Amino acid sequence: MADQQIASRSRRAFLQSAASLGAAAVLAACSGTPAQPAQPTQGTQAAQPTSPPQAPAQPSKVSGTITWYMNIDAVRNKWAQDVIIPAFAKEQPNITVTLMTVPWEEFDSKLLALAAAGTPPDVFAQWGQSGGGTYFHKNLLYPIDDLIQSRGWDLSGIPPLLQRAYTFEGKIYGVPMYSLGSFIFYNKKLFDEAKVAYPPTDWNDQSWTWDEMLNRAKALTKDYGDREKGQYGFANAINDLYGGIPWLFGAEIFSKDSYDKAKITAVEFTDPKMIAAVQAKADLVTKHKISPTPAISDTISQGGGLLGSGKVAMIYGGGWEIWPLKDLKELQWGIAAVPRQETNRIPTFSDPWYIAKGSKNVDASFAFVQYLTTGAGQQSMALALQAPPAVQSLLPEWYKNFPTVESGALEKVYKGAIANAKETPASLLFGYGPVEDAYNQMLAPVWNGEKSAAEVIPQLQDRATEAIKNL
Numbered sequence: 001m002a003d004q005q006i007a008s009r010s011r012r013a014f015l016q017s018a019a020s021l022g023a024a025a026v027l028a029a030c031s032g033t034p035a036q037p038a039q040p041t042q043g044t045q046a047a048q049p050t051s052p053p054q055a056p057a058q059p060s061k062v063s064g065t066i067t068w069y070m071n072i073d074a075v076r077n078k079w080a081q082d083v084i085i086p087a088f089a090k091e092q093p094n095i096t097v098t099l100m101t102v103p104w105e106e107f108d109s110k111l112l113a114l115a116a117a118g119t120p121p122d123v124f125a126q127w128g129q130s131g132g133g134t135y136f137h138k139n140l141l142y143p144i145d146d147l148i149q150s151r152g153w154d155l156s157g158i159p160p161l162l163q164r165a166y167t168f169e170g171k172i173y174g175v176p177m178y179s180l181g182s183f184i185f186y187n188k189k190l191f192d193e194a195k196v197a198y199p200p201t202d203w204n205d206q207s208w209t210w211d212e213m214l215n216r217a218k219a220l221t222k223d224y225g226d227r228e229k230g231q232y233g234f235a236n237a238i239n240d241l242y243g244g245i246p247w248l249f250g251a252e253i254f255s256k257d258s259y260d261k262a263k264i265t266a267v268e269f270t271d272p273k274m275i276a277a278v279q280a281k282a283d284l285v286t287k288h289k290i291s292p293t294p295a296i297s298d299t300i301s302q303g304g305g306l307l308g309s310g311k312v313a314m315i316y317g318g319g320w321e322i323w324p325l326k327d328l329k330e331l332q333w334g335i336a337a338v339p340r341q342e343t344n345r346i347p348t349f350s351d352p353w354y355i356a357k358g359s360k361n362v363d364a365s366f367a368f369v370q371y372l373t374t375g376a377g378q379q380s381m382a383l384a385l386q387a388p389p390a391v392q393s394l395l396p397e398w399y400k401n402f403p404t405v406e407s408g409a410l411e412k413v414y415k416g417a418i419a420n421a422k423e424t425p426a427s428l429l430f431g432y433g434p435v436e437d438a439y440n441q442m443l444a445p446v447w448n449g450e451k452s453a454a455e456v457i458p459q460l461q462d463r464a465t466e467a468i469k470n471l
Contacts, residue, residue, distance in 0.1 A: 063094035064361040066368060069111065069121030071104040071128065079384045087380070088371050095364045104128065115140055120356035122365040123372075125177075127351070131427030133262040135354065136168045142355040143171040147366045157374065157391045165423040166352050168262040174352025175373050178387035180319025181417035182238055182346035184339070188332040190231065190313040194220050199314065199336035201409050203344060203416035210248065210280070210341040213314070217290040220313040224289045227299065233290040235297065235306050236281060237317035241436055242424045243347030244316070249277035250342030254425055264431035264468050269461045273342070278446060278453035280341075286449035294447070304328055318349055319417075323386060326402060335405060335413050338420075348421035350390070388414060434467035 070080065077099065085097045100121055102110045107128025114120050120140070126132055135141050148155070155163045155175060166174040184199050191198055196219050200208050217233025224230055238244035246253055251274035255266035268274060284291035292300065292312070300309040307315050308328045315321065316338060325333050338344050353372050355365045371377045374391055382389040388398050399410050426432050442460040445451040 062092065062363045062367055064364050065096040065098060066122035066359070066361050066364050067098050067100050068368070069100045069102070069124040071107050072101045076384065077101055079380070083380055083384075084372070084377055087376060088368060091371065091375075092364075092367055095367060097368060108134075111135075111140065112138060115356065115358060118358065120358045122356055122359040122361060123353055123368055124356065125351050125353055126427065131429075131432070132166045132174060132352070132354070133168065133428045133430040133432075136173060136262050137430040140354075140357055141168075141173040142357045142359060142362060142365075143173055144175075144355060144366065144369075145172050147362070148172065151366065151370070153370060153374070155374070157393055159390075159392065159418055161348075161418065161421060161423075162350055162390050165350055166428075169260075174354045175369075176350035176352045176390045177373050177378060177381050178385065178389055179348045179350035179418060179421075180387060181348045181414060181421060182243075182316070182318050182338060183321075183413060183417060184314055184316055184336040185307050185321050185325065186314045186334050186336060187307055187310065187312065188334050189310075190220055194313075196220055196313075198334055199339070201336055201412045201416070203337040203413075203420055205337065206340075208337060208339050208344075210339050213339040214288055214290065217314060218288065221290045225293070225296070227296060230292070230296065230311060232292045232312045233314060234284060235291050235312045235315045236284065237306060237315050237321065238347065239426070239436075240278070240281065241432070241439060242318075242349075242426050243345070243422065245281050246274055246277040247345045247347065247422070248338065248341045248343060249273050249280065251277050254429060258429055259425075262428060262430060263471060264429050264435055267435060267461065267464045267468070269457050269464065275453045275457050277341075278443065278457065282446045282449065282453065285447070304331070307331070307333060318347075319388065320349070322402065326386070332404070335410060337413060337416055344420055346417060346421050347424040348418065349424055349427070431468050431471040434471075435464050438463040438467050 068080065068085075070076065081099050085099065088095070088097060104127070108130050111121070111124065111128065115138075126135065132141070147153070158175065162176045162179050164172060165176060166172065186199060188198065196216050199213070199216070213234065220231070220233035222229075222231045224232070236245060240246055241253060243253075251271055252268055253274065254264055255268060257265045285293055297306065300306065300311050303309075305321065305324055306312045307321070308324060308331055310331070322335070325331065338346050353369045355362060355369060359365050372381065378389050378391050379394055379397065381387070382394055382398050386398070386401050388395060395411065395414070399405075402410055438460060442456060442463055443453075446453050446456050
């Protein structure tokens, strides 16, 4: 059985096809016809057009050819080739950008092979199987602190959390282009039918607790376990090791030393807060009976996802969950803050552009990274991926993608999420895979209700500790 009691979709799987979700916008841009922004619903006021901040001028003699490396995706690749590269050429006519694409499953192995051969691509993102911590420990990243300072790159439009999210051993290696956050997504129709109050958008609402979520979810659940008529009050769609429920209970999954070294050196599964979090997650199915079993989740999530099925009232999910909701015209949905237990800290999922260590043209690569991150390329990226841009002044343009969300609600919820967020360890720590494997295998009896978290977690601690010895 999978480690998740509720089947969840992988963030990486979503990032593989993220561009496809913005296909209409990208193709319109490629054809030369600007995509029309979504119109606000009646009673809302359209956000005023915004312009991306201009990247500072580069040294006048920056020139040469650089390679831009990404996974194969028809829409994303067309956007890169037909939109970004020509637009950048107008700003930097002496720099030639060549696109290199590889299958997603070969992204990391090809990157390592190119680096080993002394011919790494110049610019890339973590659009493969790994994150920044792994790339750092594989010696693939070029630090950009000195370049940020010498080029006078103004990052003030990006929240400090994101500016330094990809800092390893005291040096910055990438600045995120976007950050997805985590939220409660809910089905308004099911709430209205049950006469249950919507969850709040205010992250500082002290009444929105884990226990209050359970109370509302119980009122929203009926015909539990019935594959045809069953309705469920809550479903968890965040992997525990991303942060998820453990962070709400105040648990730190990985040691401080792990974060300091960008490498898992110790796990903290036997922390009583972690044990409580794991048990609370299992209880959603086995005790409270407000969440669907994994088998039922797999069945009802086909097509429109758990929320789109019309059978789940609330889900705790990553920001990628918003993409399919936009296209479910019949679904009345909302977005809210995550309930607190000890905290309401959530994982966010950001992606930076990196310059490869061994790049033959660092200056030109940095100019391109600036263009993509805080220049005009950032606005184009937000359009292509429909992902919330790191540059906060561009967020109003992103909000327009979701006209059915009440005026101001999305802004309030998103900004509150980032204020309560920490970057997911899945992106920051080398050695994540072996720990995740141990977690998945060892906790199946807990999700099944056969054993308690307290019974199993000491064995998990030993197993995971052994797994990271040879990292």
